[in-house]
Amino acid sequence: MSTVNSSRFSIATGLSMGRRRHNANQFNIMITGHSLSGKSSFIRTFQHTLNIKNKASKTVKKEKKVESQFNDLKIIDDENSSIAISLSPEMREELNAPPEIETYDFPPKNVIKPVASDIFEIVEDGERINLRLIDTPGLPIPIHNISKNASDFDPKIVGEWCTSILLYIENQYEITLLEESRVRRNRRFPDSQVHVCLYLIDATTASVANGLTAIDIITIQKLAERVNLVPCLSKADLMTVKQLERIKKAIRNDIDEHNLPIYMFDDDEDDDQDIKDQNAMFRNMIPFVLVNAEETEVGDRIGIEYIEEDGKNILGRQYTWGTVDVENPEHCDFCDVKTFLLDTHINELKQLTKDYYYESWRTNKLIEVKGAISKPIISSGLRQSTAIPQSIPPNGNISPPNSNHSSPMISPQQIPQQPLTPQQVAMMAANNVYQPEEINMPVKPHRRTGSRAESIKSFNSTTSKQGAQVIREE
Numbered sequence: 001m002s003t004v005n006s007s008r009f010s011i012a013t014g015l016s017m018g019r020r021r022h023n024a025n026q027f028n029i030m031i032t033g034h035s036l037s038g039k040s041s042f043i044r045t046f047q048h049t050l051n052i053k054n055k056a057s058k059t060v061k062k063e064k065k066v067e068s069q070f071n072d073l074k075i076i077d078d079e080n081s082s083i084a085i086s087l088s089p090e091m092r093e094e095l096n097a098p099p100e101i102e103t104y105d106f107p108p109k110n111v112i113k114p115v116a117s118d119i120f121e122i123v124e125d126g127e128r129i130n131l132r133l134i135d136t137p138g139l140p141i142p143i144h145n146i147s148k149n150a151s152d153f154d155p156k157i158v159g160e161w162c163t164s165i166l167l168y169i170e171n172q173y174e175i176t177l178l179e180e181s182r183v184r185r186n187r188r189f190p191d192s193q194v195h196v197c198l199y200l201i202d203a204t205t206a207s208v209a210n211g212l213t214a215i216d217i218i219t220i221q222k223l224a225e226r227v228n229l230v231p232c233l234s235k236a237d238l239m240t241v242k243q244l245e246r247i248k249k250a251i252r253n254d255i256d257e258h259n260l261p262i263y264m265f266d267d268d269e270d271d272d273q274d275i276k277d278q279n280a281m282f283r284n285m286i287p288f289v290l291v292n293a294e295e296t297e298v299g300d301r302i303g304i305e306y307i308e309e310d311g312k313n314i315l316g317r318q319y320t321w322g323t324v325d326v327e328n329p330e331h332c333d334f335c336d337v338k339t340f341l342l343d344t345h346i347n348e349l350k351q352l353t354k355d356y357y358y359e360s361w362r363t364n365k366l367i368e369v370k371g372a373i374s375k376p377i378i379s380s381g382l383r384q385s386t387a388i389p390q391s392i393p394p395n396g397n398i399s400p401p402n403s404n405h406s407s408p409m410i411s412p413q414q415i416p417q418q419p420l421t422p423q424q425v426a427m428m429a430a431n432n433v434y435q436p437e438e439i440n441m442p443v444k445p446h447r448r449t450g451s452r453a454e455s456i457k458s459f460n461s462t463t464s465k466q467g468a469q470v471i472r473e474e
């Protein structure tokens with residue numbers, strides 16, 4: 001057991017945007033998940049482990065607005081955390097709750113938007129990375145919704161919360177799309193797309209639900225359609241080794257059963273054996289076990305207190321029975337998460353975001369717009385779609401396209417094809433709407449060597465670590 005001897009006190013700083021070097025790798029990480037699961041604490045802990053170069057400003061700036069056409073991006077503000085008062089009607093009755101907590105809002109009114117940090121210029125293994133961390137409002141899971149049963153599920157909670165997160169992610173795609181459609185593109189235009197999203201599942205909630213709740217299942221499904229999503233189990237220090245083992249297994253089974261499209265550390269055909277082994281190791285760790293460093297309030301700020309142990313300052317949490325060292329791989333997976341984020345998988349996460357998630361969003365957008373403009377607008381001179389029936393029979397049955405009986409529908413050959421004028425094409429191209437060829441939906445690369453089910457089942461294979469996060473197949 002160690003003694004608490006805080007030799008160094010450090011405030012998690014919001015660092016000011018330094019000189020942006022255009023050859024540095026921009027990487028944006030979003031932290032999302034359960035309310036009070038330790039998202040902001042994770043960001044502060046993570047910052048403390050980085051080799052940050054732009055340490056020009058050490059003061060926390062509150063509510064600094066970053067110029068953007070689309071978002072109110074703000075510096076992380078510690079006062080901006082959401083607190084979910086989640087009493088079920090039965091509990092309120094039982095507790096004889098006073099009127100002020102009798103009604104509650106989902107999501108909480110105080111925070112409904114993700115907030116992005118400034119860009120940290122960091123150096124990892126000699127590589128310069130411009131890192132942005134995005135904190136998000138917590139997903140409130142009321143006590144009566146800690147259930148696997150979808151019928152217990154309140155769509156209002158997920159609806160508004162998901163909308164706020166997805167809006168942020170899609171806004172970044174929109175920014176890219178607009179930049180791409182400029183005649184003169186800015187080569188230094190910063191990449192603001194969310195390259196990875198850590199979804200924090202509170203270990204206690206997961207323990208009560210015996211895995212994912214119905215709300216988790218639906219939110220993961222929704223978010224993972226737009227971003228590389230990595231599930232993590234937070235506050236793992238509150239669990240015993242056996243409890244952790246049980247929860248991790250239950251979460252893996254839920255991911256498998258509901259076929260949740262999370263990031264799976266897939267192998268590439270030409271990956272060598274070392275890389276395949278490394279991917280398998282990360283795959284087997286899902287959901288990653290996280291513990292954050294303990295924090296202390298100093299005035300109106302929240303800071304991280306280092307713990308002195310054996311002459312070393314460590315980031316961790318201290319208990320009567322011992323100390324959890326956040327950066328000790330035998331205590332939690334913090335270092336492995338940092339490794340795959342900033343080292344081994346950074347390029348793949350960025351590539352997938354660009355080639356699959358952004359392209360899927362862009363294609364959907366294109367189809368939406370094409371759908372809108374393919375409606376008959378003869379008067380404007382736009383081409384009339386051949387796909388839209390000109391009238392629907394009174395019985396509501398639309399004839400199949402190849403049917404021989406005489407139909408009131410106009411055949412494609414009968415429709416005069418009015419070509420678009422060059423001005424119209426130019427206007428649509430400027431808005432990235434015009435695409436002469438067929439629109440093909442991007443296909444998510446299936447780089448995994450085995451099947452999805454095999455991959456997920458391989459979750460249960462043993463990791464080589466000892467200690468709190470050791471998971472063994474019974």
Ligand SMILES: Nc1nc2c(ncn2[C@@H]2O[C@H](COP(=O)(O)OP(=O)(O)OP(=O)(O)O)[C@@H](O)[C@H]2O)c(=O)[nH]1
Binds near residue numbers: 038139291293295
């Ligand atoms: N035991 C334990 N407590 C933690 C850990 N991380 C954070 N906490 C505590 O959990 C509480 C909530 O932490 P936050 O970081 O504010 O959580 P959050 O998810 O950002 O909260 P919201 O944004 O309000 O949803 C605080 O009291 C933290 O000290 C952890 O790893 N273990």
